[in-house]
Amino acid sequence: MKSENIVAISTALGASGVAVIRISGDSPLDVAEKMFFPLEKLSVRDFEPNKMYVGEIKTDKFSDFGMCVYFKAPKSFTGEDTIEFHSHGGVAITKGILEKALSSGARLANNGEFTKRAFINGKLSLSSAEGLIDMINAESVSGVKAGYSLYREKLTKKITSLQDKITEVLASIDVDIDYPEENLDKVSRETLVENLTFVTNEIEKLLSSFKTGQALKNGVNVALVGKPNTGKSSLLNSLLHYDKAIVSDIAGTTRDVVEGSIDIKDVRFNLFDTAGIRESGDKIESLGVDLSKKILNQADLIVFLLDLADFSSEDQKIFELVKDKNVLVVMNKMDKGDEKIENNINIDLKISALTGENIEKLKDAIYDKTVGEGIDYNGDYLVEQRHFEALKNAKEKLSFALSMVDSVPLDVVAIDIKDGWDYLGEISGKTATEEIINDIFSRFCVGK
Numbered sequence: 359m360k361s362e363n364i365v366a367i368s369t370a371l372g373a374s375g376v377a378v379i380r381i382s383g384d385s386p387l388d389v390a391e392k393m394f395f396p397l398e399k400l401s402v403r404d405f406e407p408n409k410m411y412v413g414e415i416k417t418d419k420f421s422d423f424g425m426c427v428y429f430k431a432p433k434s435f436t437g438e439d440t441i442e443f444h445s446h447g448g449v450a451i452t453k454g455i456l457e458k459a460l461s462s463g464a465r466l467a468n469n470g471e472f473t474k475r476a477f478i479n480g481k482l483s484l485s486s487a488e489g490l491i492d493m494i495n496a497e498s499v500s501g502v503k504a505g506y507s508l509y510r511e512k513l514t515k516k517i518t519s520l521q522d523k524i525t526e527v528l529a530s531i532d533v534d535i536d537y538p539e540e541n542l543d544k545v546s547r548e549t550l551v552e553n554l555t556f557v558t559n560e561i562e563k564l565l566s567s568f569k570t571g572q573a574l575k576n577g578v579n580v581a582l583v584g585k586p587n588t589g590k591s592s593l594l595n596s597l598l599h600y601d602k603a604i605v606s607d608i609a610g611t612t613r614d615v616v617e618g619s620i621d622i623k624d625v626r627f628n629l630f631d632t633a634g635i636r637e638s639g640d641k642i643e644s645l646g647v648d649l650s651k652k653i654l655n656q657a658d659l660i661v662f663l664l665d666l667a668d669f670s671s672e673d674q675k676i677f678e679l680v681k682d683k684n685v686l687v688v689m690n691k692m693d694k695g696d697e698k699i700e701n702n703i704n705i706d707l708k709i710s711a712l713t714g715e716n717i718e719k720l721k722d723a724i725y726d727k728t729v730g731e732g733i734d735y736n737g738d739y740l741v742e743q744r745h746f747e748a749l750k751n752a753k754e755k756l757s758f759a760l761s762m763v764d765s766v767p768l769d770v771v772a773i774d775i776k777d778g779w780d781y782l783g784e785i786s787g788k789t790a791t792e793e794i795i796n797d798i799f800s801r802f803c804v805g806k
């Protein structure tokens with residue numbers, strides 16, 4: 359199939375040491391030979407693959423001095439012939455080189471088109487491509503690791519092994535249907551139940567890792583809650599190490615939800631400061647209160663802040679709102695001493711947002727109450743909603759099949775098992791039916 363030459367600036371646009379302009383397609387050398395002139399007196403057509411050549415990158419208006427490398431199909435990222443120009447980084451330079459490539463036989467690549475071609479050419483699975491995008495977008499170490507694990511096909515391999523198990527099951531049913539007189543029925547039913555139970559359990563394990571996976575990828579949402587003046591903005595500043603929120607001692611001045619992020623043990627935590635959860639006649643402030651309530655519902659953890667020297671029924675009311683959620687009760691202003699008004703709320707931790715005392719302990723507590731101890735970065739985590747949905751659907755089909763094994767003919771049960779297989783296949787992006795059938799027959803040569 360014909361594949362047009364596509365070109366794009368592959369590095370971020372801006373002033374930088376080096377930039378990469380990449381061309382992929384059937385004939386990127388046709389484009390390159392019009393604009394790259396190596397120091398060694400040879401044509402780009404004589405380039406040895408994977409070797410950098412120094413030379414002049416010529417546009418219609420200017421020249422740059424840089425490098426060019428040729429990756430020969432299929433040994434390239436896209437699986438196609440690919441050319442990379444390594445020029446100096448700069449908006450005018452890279453745009454000029456791009457324009458030259460466009461007028462020399464390449465068209466502008468669409469978003470993700472290089473990766474899409476890599477997928478079409480079987481260089482990576484769909485979930486691997488998703489991992490790659492996750493890695494590029496990651497702002498925390500844990501995000502990079504989660505993306506990398508997907509990118510390196512960890513999930514696809516796992517899913518493929520589960521699909522193989524299901525394929526075995528389907529093959530045994532096929533045998534059962536075709537050779538009922540061989541009395542395979544009882545044996546195959548037992549194996550079938552065993553294998554399907556194994557697969558659904560494995561799927562369940564993956565599904566239950568989704569929350570952790572999401573935390574690794576997107577970060578954990580933490581809401582700071584407490585009545586006005588308990589020190590939420592001060593705590594946020596202390597955690598973020600800068601004065602983003604406005605600190606004031608007039609009650610109710612934190613009208614917006616001020617947001618910031620910190621990394622604790624390589625995991626990203628998104629912090630939300632809330633306007634005190636209190637009813638207010640002031641329209642702007644009550645908007646803030648509505649927003650606060652919304653954040654409260656979306657938070658993975660609520661840090662409920664108290665000033666015990668100033669404890670009132672208002673604190674008690676807020677506590678009633680949050681006590682059944684994942685909450686950490688924190689007494690602020692410990693620097694003021696232990697003078698306190700009695701109450702029946704259990705304090706998890708005492709801190710001072712002002713002096714910074716116990717702020718590190720608070721960070722540890724936030725981590726423990728959410729992500730928990732001992733993340734195994736090499737574990738199998740589900741990070742994508744799409745994968746979660748596919749696995750949920752697969753599990754539903756397989757569980758249904760399991761529930762029917764004893765009451766329905768196996769060829770009917772096979773329909774749901776096959777649907778389960780198909781849902782799993784959505785993760786890697788594999789196409790379905792023919793592959794299953796081929797697989798079944800290649801494994802079981804029973805003469806058919």
Ligand code: GDP
Nearest residue numbers: 586587588589590591592606607691710711712
């Ligand atoms: P918010 O309304 O909950 O956001 O509270 P603020 O952060 O604006 O703090 C209210 C007042 O309490 C300010 O005057 C802060 O300086 C003060 N404050 C905050 N944290 C502490 C603390 O740990 N110790 C003391 N002594 N004062 C604090």
